[in-house]
Amino acid sequence: MNIVEKILARASGEPLVRPDDLVVGEVGTAVMIDGMFSPAMWREILKVADPSKIVIVFDHLVPAVDAASAASHAVGRAFARRFGIRRFHDVGREQGISHVIATDYAYALPGTILVNGDSHACGGGAFNCAARGVGYPDMYLAITKGEAWFRVGETIRYELVGTLPPGVSAKDVFLHIAGTYGGHVNQNIEFGGPGMAGLGLNARRTLAVMGAELSAQFTIFEPDELLIDYVKRRSTQPFHPTWPDADAGYREVRTIDLSAMRSLVALPDAVVNSSVPVGEAEGVAIDQAFIGSCANGSLDDIEVAARIVAGRRVPPGVRLIVTPGSQEIYRAAAGAGHLQTLAEAGAVVTSATCGACIGGHMGVLGPEETCITASTRNFKGRMGHPSARIYMASPATVAASALAGRIADPAPYFQP
Known part of the structure; x- marks a missing residue:
């Protein structure tokens, strides 16, 4: 199995998953953003499966830009108090964009599943985490039952080789992929290869975040020593670095020569x-x-x-x-x-x-x-x-x- 398949199999307790399978897997982290608490959209939650697996981040309209956004923040603060949500990033020292917070604080743990009501949650894939944005009904399921369902998609593997020239960045690599290969609708993207060693975690997060713009389900990187050391310094939670099997199946394997990027x-x-x-x-x-x-x-x-x-x-x-x-x-x-x-x-x-x-x-x-x-x-x-x-x-x-x-x-x- 490839990386996404192995993570979904572990989370669902299945020995093997394949493309087109439907799986229900344990959610390691559910991230709630300020928009979810809008009084016009909010649905009262009577219980949560595990407060320690919930993260609340105010990021879209922060500081509050009008009375409506301020009201959303008030609902979120009340929710955090009611259920004792400790991983709460309100306006202040620990605030930030939720997908950045998920990696700054190592909430996106390798080998686990993370869901967020915002599409760019796939940025957690830079940390070998099966992270993706889901709709609000799925968020409520993750919050109240601690699980989510997924259809297993086919995976495109990008083998990175070479080193980026000065002044050229991961954003340019993404634009090359988007321009050359187009959309990846209902597919997963997996990055690996020797060229990955020359990309820092920030560069990898750029590529992972932008997977949403290719309509990918999951965008994920292989783990390496750089990532594992980073997570160990920032989290005491157990995690499972996940590599693809030697015989992993892919829809296609494509090589990206970073040295040729412009x-x-x-x-x-x-x-x-x-x-x-x-x-x-x-x-x-x-x-x-x-x-x-x-x-x-x-x-x-x-x-x-x-x-x-x-x-x-x-x-x-x-x-x-x-x-x-x-x-x-x-x-x-x-x-x-x-x-x-x-x-x-x-x-x-x-x-x-x-x-x-x-x-x-x-x-x-x-x-x-x-x-x-x-x-x-x-x-x-x-x-x-x-x-x-x-x-x-x-x-x-x-x-x-x-x-x-x-x-x-x-x-x-x-x-x-």
Whole structure:
């Protein structure tokens, strides 16, 4: 069996699972976000299966942007008190985007199942966790009975080889996959191979998060020493690093040569089959540049942006907005001086939130505006007005574009 099949088999108590099987498996972690507590959508829960397996994270509209979001937070706080939910990330020091929190705090444990009411939960797959977003009925099942059901999909294996060139990142690798192979509807994605050693956990999380944009069920990485050591430092919970069997079955095995990757841009309104070399979009004037979200709000992403803008200024008429993925990342970036560098260049650095990525607050686009974003989605109306045009690229490309006032290649900033 491959990795996802082995995790689902273990969780369901089955000796073997195959594509098209339906399984009911034990949920290791159920993550509830602030939107789930909206009074208009909330359904009263009378019991929970295990409070220690529930995580609550306020992330979408944080701090509260209006009376409705404040009411959602109040419902969530009452729920946490009622059932003694200790892993509660309210507005404050331990707040952040739920998918980042799941990895910052090692809630997404290797070899286990994690569910979340938000589609980008698949980011937990960077940690060898079978993580995915599910609908609210399935979330209620996970919370009250501690289980969830899944249809086993076929798996595409990506064998990573080589090393990324300077200035090229995991976001560019994703854009290559999306542009070359298109959607992975109802399929799983498995990453492994010798090239994985050159990708840090943040880079892997970018690739795992973006699996949602390929319509994949699960996106998962093989475990390695880097991951296992990280989890051991941050969690005392038992976990099960899971590798594929030598004879594991795949729909297809594809090789990605990381050394051949180049900076890419996804054109507005689509991610799949929309990638072009940055040179083909170069020169498009922009109004806003955004770096953040669960895909690209890591310390690595903020560091590369600060490196590019250091000693330079964003020109008038361009807004550069940077949103760390968690308050822990915010503090680390501040301690390293990155936030000061960004602010001096003219960037606005926000607290950790889904904010601009979802078109919720702190960076909403107006009519006919053009944005280049290092976030999760670029479809029409995602970040604000439906007439706005949203290009997607890596943090390096976004930072270079912010300085130029138009889409620009980041390569010159990485020349020796």
